[in-house]
Amino acid sequence: MEYLRLARVTVGYRKGEPILSDFDLVVREGELVSLLGPSGCGKTTTLRTIAGFLFPWRGKVLLKDKDYTRVPPHRRNFGLVYQNYALFPHLSVFENVAFGLRMRRVPREEIRRRVQEALRLVSLEGFERRLPGQLSGGQRQRVALARALVMRPELLLLDEPLSNLDAKLRAGMRTELKRIQQELSVTAIYVTHDQAEAMALSDRVVLMRSGRIEQEGTPRELYFRPATPFVADFMGFTNRFTATVESREGEELVLQKGGIRIRAREKDLPPGTEVTVAIRPSSLRLSSPGGEGIPARLVSCAFQGESVQYVVETELGELMVVHPESTPRFSPGDEVVVRAVPEEVAVFPRKEDA
Amino acid sequence: MRAPRSALVVLFLTLLFLLGPFVILFWASFGTRASLAFPPEGFTVYWFKKVLGMRMFVDSFRVSVLLALSSTVAALALGIPAAYALVRSSFPGKSLLELFFTSPIIVPGLVLGFSLLQFFTAVARCPVASRLFLGHMVILFPYTVRVISASLRNFDPTVEEAAVSLGAPRWLAFFRVVLPNLRAGIMAAFILAFITSFNNVPVSLFLSGPGVTTLPIQMLTYMEYYYDPTIAALSTLLIFFTVVIIQLVEKTLGLSTTLGG
Numbered sequence: 130m131e132y133l134r135l136a137r138v139t140v141g142y143r144k145g146e147p148i149l150s151d152f153d154l155v156v157r158e159g160e161l162v163s164l165l166g167p168s169g170c171g172k173t174t175t176l177r178t179i180a181g182f183l184f185p186w187r188g189k190v191l192l193k194d195k196d197y198t199r200v201p202p203h204r205r206n207f208g209l210v211y212q213n214y215a216l217f218p219h220l221s222v223f224e225n226v227a228f229g230l231r232m233r234r235v236p237r238e239e240i241r242r243r244v245q246e247a248l249r250l251v252s253l254e255g256f257e258r259r260l261p262g263q264l265s266g267g268q269r270q271r272v273a274l275a276r277a278l279v280m281r282p283e284l285l286l287l288d289e290p291l292s293n294l295d296a297k298l299r300a301g302m303r304t305e306l307k308r309i310q311q312e313l314s315v316t317a318i319y320v321t322h323d324q325a326e327a328m329a330l331s332d333r334v335v336l337m338r339s340g341r342i343e344q345e346g347t348p349r350e351l352y353f354r355p356a357t358p359f360v361a362d363f364m365g366f367t368n369r370f371t372a373t374v375e376s377r378e379g380e381e382l383v384l385q386k387g388g389i390r391i392r393a394r395e396k397d398l399p400p401g402t403e404v405t406v407a408i409r410p411s412s413l414r415l416s417s418p419g420g421e422g423i424p425a426r427l428v429s430c431a432f433q434g435e436s437v438q439y440v441v442e443t444e445l446g447e448l449m450v451v452h453p454e455s456t457p458r459f460s461p462g463d464e465v466v467v468r469a470v471p472e473e474v475a476v477f478p479r480k481e482d483a
Numbered sequence: 484m485r486a487p488r489s490a491l492v493v494l495f496l497t498l499l500f501l502l503g504p505f506v507i508l509f510w511a512s513f514g515t516r517a518s519l520a521f522p523p524e525g526f527t528v529y530w531f532k533k534v535l536g537m538r539m540f541v542d543s544f545r546v547s548v549l550l551a552l553s554s555t556v557a558a559l560a561l562g563i564p565a566a567y568a569l570v571r572s573s574f575p576g577k578s579l580l581e582l583f584f585t586s587p588i589i590v591p592g593l594v595l596g597f598s599l600l601q602f603f604t605a606v607a608r609c610p611v612a613s614r615l616f617l618g619h620m621v622i623l624f625p626y627t628v629r630v631i632s633a634s635l636r637n638f639d640p641t642v643e644e645a646a647v648s649l650g651a652p653r654w655l656a657f658f659r660v661v662l663p664n665l666r667a668g669i670m671a672a673f674i675l676a677f678i679t680s681f682n683n684v685p686v687s688l689f690l691s692g693p694g695v696t697t698l699p700i701q702m703l704t705y706m707e708y709y710y711d712p713t714i715a716a717l718s719t720l721l722i723f724f725t726v727v728i729i730q731l732v733e734k735t736l737g738l739s740t741t742l743g744g
Contacts, residue, residue, distance in 0.1 A: 203649075205648075206650075277649075
């Protein structure tokens with residue numbers, strides 16, 4: 130069911146320089162939607178507009194069909210969690226979490242009960258009297274989360290909440306965040322520039338680029354079916370070259386460049402179309418010379434623990450290949466053949482995008 | 484790492500140079516001779532008794548303290564919102580305004596004092612006490628704006644936003660969240676402004692009038708006529724007064740955070 134809608138929102142910080150123009154976004158109830166994109170793509174602006182810190186110049190913000198466009202931020206019950214935690218440094222953990230309830234004049238007893246409950250939810254019981262300065266980064270972010278959730282917000286807005294945590298902690302918090310969000314079935318919007326984070330957390334990903342939605346869909350859709358070269362690039366299709374559509378063979382499209390043939394799955398493109406081809410390093414396979422494929426010469430290989438990263442020189446340019454193996458099977462200077470998994474080759478007609 | 488011996492020697496010499504005059508002053512204030520001399524002869528607390536009994540000093544001390552307190556509080560009351568507006572918003576001409584706010588620090592005190600005198604006699608005639616108050620407020624205002632701005636810049640605006648998102652209107656968020664976290668900055672501004680006002684000579688010199696004189700002006704006037712240990716005794720008392728005040732502030736509010744932060 131539709132829950133939040135941004136309808137043709139135009140907004141910005143400086144007059145005449147909108148960050149979003151006629152921007153539409155729909156979020157369904159109970160869903161976690163990620164706004165993903167490089168810095169400056171407008172994802173934080175979108176979040177701030179929903180939070181009410183920016184008023185749209187044009188367009189509407191609707192929640193459950195109620196018009197929130199002009200509602201000041203303190204009258205919206207939206208929980209906010211920031212990258213830098215934004216805890217009140219002079220207040221104890223308990224008072225931080227209780228702040229919103231006190232603002233709403235909730236009775237004392239109920240405050241106590243609800244704060245305890247929220248702290249239990251984020252596994253921070255016993256920390257009530259600590260000051261934020263006495264907590265670790267992960268603990269601070271839990272307090273921030275509890276502070277937002279204790280209000281039973283209609284919408285949870287998260288602005289890169291895990292970016293300040295170290296990699297190990299981030300993975301743990303990610304799982305926990307997802308668990309809590311599902312347990313409370315709170316509708317959440319998650320801003321991030323980290324593709325992996327968005328993949329792991331979201332029900333739906335909205336990939337943004339310079340104030341527009343480039344593609345939206347489930348993590349799998351974006352990961353396997355990028356709609357544009359930009360999305361492909363963001364999703365790790367780092368090998369890129371141009372080619373021409375030669376023919377169709379059943380389900381497969383045969384692409385050709387300088388006598389080299391590559392197969393890609395589906396897409397209705399007539400023969401002769403100029404295309405951009407994008408392939409993930411992990412979708413390429415190396416084998417000894419012979420048979421169909423792109424002839425190549427190995428330039429370098431780097432051991433990465435669970436995989437080996439090869440760089441090969443081909444007529445299509447340099448390609449990167451990642452093999453899930455623990456010992457390199459080839460060494461620099463070797464003549465090899467590169468093959469692509471047809472289902473994982475992304476093809477885009479050219480001139481649509483750079 | 485331990486500092487090399489030569490650095491310690493330099494430190495010691497610097498301390499001696501800084502504290503030496505105070506030591507001499509302190510010592511001289513106990514001398515029995517009627518003129519200021521070093522080393523002093525004998526030992527007496529007569530000059531202290533004399534100072535505490537002199538109306539001119541007791542009255543002007545009271546004027547100075549009241550003036551410093553009232554002008555500091557007023558400068559803070561204006562300076563906090565001004566700093567908030569300067570730091571948290573951007574508008575055309577902001578940097579010009581910032582420069583303007585610091586101008587009383589740059590303009591020589593004598594020039595400022597003279598122009599204030601001109602202003603008060605030619606444009607806005609008012610009692611001596613209130614023109615001293617207004618004059619001092621003008622000098623202190625830029626200090627408060629500067630110090631508070633610095634501590635506001637260190638305070639993350641998202642913290643304030645978080646308070647708003649939790650249901651606090653802007654003004655309440657300011658009082659509940661911003662102000663308590665500016666405490667260190669406000670204390671620093673308070674001390675700086677109080678001492679600046681208490682020590683001020685050039686502006687007070689022009690704005691003082693019959694019956695209402697600040698202590699530094701009174702001391703200068705006295706020294707024009709007499710050169711006895713009275714002034715040394717008074718200075719000693721003032722040093723102790725300052726030390727006590729700073730101690731009190733440190734005990735109650737934690738000066739290390741005040742001046743360190």
